[in-house]
Amino acid sequence: MIVADSPEVLVISDLTASVEGVPILKGVNLSIKAGEIHAIMGPNGSGKSTLSKVLTGHPDYEVTGGAVHYLGADLFALEPAERARAGVFLAFQYPIEIPGVSNSDFLRLSYNARQKHRGLPELDLLDFGDLLQEKLPIVEMNPAFLSRSVNEGFSGGEKKRNEILQMAILEPTLAILDETDSGLDIDALRIVSQGVNQLTTPENCCLLITHYQRLLQYIIPDYIHVMAEGKITLTGDRTLAEDLEARGYDWLRETDA
Amino acid sequence: MITMASLQQRGREQLAHLQPPTGQEEEWQYLRPAQMLPSVTTTEGQPLAPHDAPWQPHLIPEAHHGLWVNGRWCCPSALGLEQSGLWFGTLGPHPSEDPLWQRLAGMISQHPATQDYFGYCNLAALGEVAVLYVPKNRAIAQPIQILSYAAAKPQGDCLWVQPRCLVVLEAGSRATLVETWLSEDGAPLWHNGVTEIYLDDGAHLDHVMVQQEGSHTLHFQTTALSQASHSAYRGYGMALGGHIARQTIQVQQGGPATDTALSGLIYGAADQHQELYTTIDLGHPHGTSRHLQKVILGDRAHGVFRGKIQVGQRAQETNAAQLSRTLLRSPKSRIDTQPQLEILADNVKCSHGVTVSQLDADELFYLLSRGIDPPAAARLLSYGFAAEVVTQIPIPSVRSALEAWLMQHTASGL
């Protein structure tokens, strides 16, 4: 929702970044205020995931220019774990499997890291169990998934639900969802979207990365940006998604020319 | 009549022809005992104050216990012969003409794996032998724990302890054995232990081994196992401590349809050197074996794993699998690992695999992206790597103690 005078959570200015010396982001500008949902759409390979990895500090991606301010401070001054504790969250396009580490241990560890950072009490096994019971219905997750290893042997949809469960537990200020809709059937898409909708408040904001318009029928964005070749080339409201769906990304190239 | 003295005598005679390995031998290329073994040793350890029992936290609450302290058996037998033929105690300096006593004594040092320099050193110093004897078709529900604890005198000579155990499970019997090896940090110590295990037809042994020796201990342990047909052995080896440690496990399948399973963890940090040499000899039809070995090394630690599988000509329709996986947590840690297959039968299934990896960058980043700090993330990944073998341990208290140990230790060593 667009809220008048709401503070800026994320301001990206002229951001450039490269992978293995190859420039991928070529001057990204974007600003997101509290309460807003932004969507970034664009063809495969345009740099959407790269932007999400740069914002969260993946070591493979090198920032070569520009600036990013998060809640008014330099985001790049923070280590990846610090960014997370400060409220930046990425739902991975391809969630990682961690054999031998139980999902609930992992969730509790990350929850307590965030609590500690906020000066709030850490939860023991029992109290955290109660918190989980409260959060599980948000993504309609079977409690059996808590005792299994993180993402190991989960289906694509289960992995994505697990990502949203983590979002529900960590309550981020900025949630970046990278292709959370890809590989989901309609049921899973509905569950995941409902989860995200439940978690959006006037205090936080959300950056949805998607290739398809389908997700945007479930989560209604305030703004849609189109990314092409490492830049945001077009910004509009939700009707832009329908244009894109009808006319394809090639239409943009034609208008460029 | 066999006596401890006659066994000792045999050990001394054999030793007269033997030298410690020099490093020329293939299986001793990373350790050179001839140069490394302490030249001056003592069998007198640090005396304990009354009521002092530093091993106490390592006693398994649900088990019967037997204790070696500074190389001497110091526990009255917890269970006696009287209990319907079950025996957990020792063969000692007072020989007996009892047929069972004589039969058990006659099994000592019969396994070929005990007939080498280290085995005969142990035999030549024989005082008592810890014995677990389970008669036919009996199952002991409670685990049996044999714990060896040693502490050298500070500034004293190197303390040499040589505990010896004999485990005999008669046909159709079943038991769970835990061997725990402990010593104090700081003062030099040489543990040279031998455990001989004989499983008769259809017997089943679960065998947990936890090596948590001190930082100055040289630990040699030979585990010699002989299995008759349809018997099953489950070995769980946790090699965590010591300065230089080597375990040799030799398994002989002596009849058809015998099953051997080993799973283990080697954990090395600082400048630890850890070796594991296993041999599984499948000599009969329908034998099976599985071995999953995990190795985690940090700092400047060095690990060596050699897993030999021999499938003899008569061993048709056998199935042997071995997988070793190593996690190197630091740039200076090092592993030498190599499967060795000697297959003479044609109708067999034999698989082996070796992986050596570092902490996975994407797994690490995933944890960081959830607010977990790098050291905690590395710890969690190392813990997860070990979990597959640790969770198999069939005794809950041992399992949780190891999990706690891992949680504590995997935080450092990067």
Ligand SMILES: Nc1ncnc2c1ncn2[C@@H]1O[C@H](COP(=O)(O)OP(=O)(O)O)[C@@H](O)[C@H]1O
């Ligand atoms: N880790 C990486 N290593 C090498 N190339 C990469 C890596 N990540 C992304 N790229 C390259 O960067 C470009 C943009 O990729 P990406 O950000 O994943 O696009 P999108 O998410 O929009 O499909 C592609 O050409 C891709 O091959």
Ligand SMILES: [Mg+2]
């Ligand atoms: Mg992508």
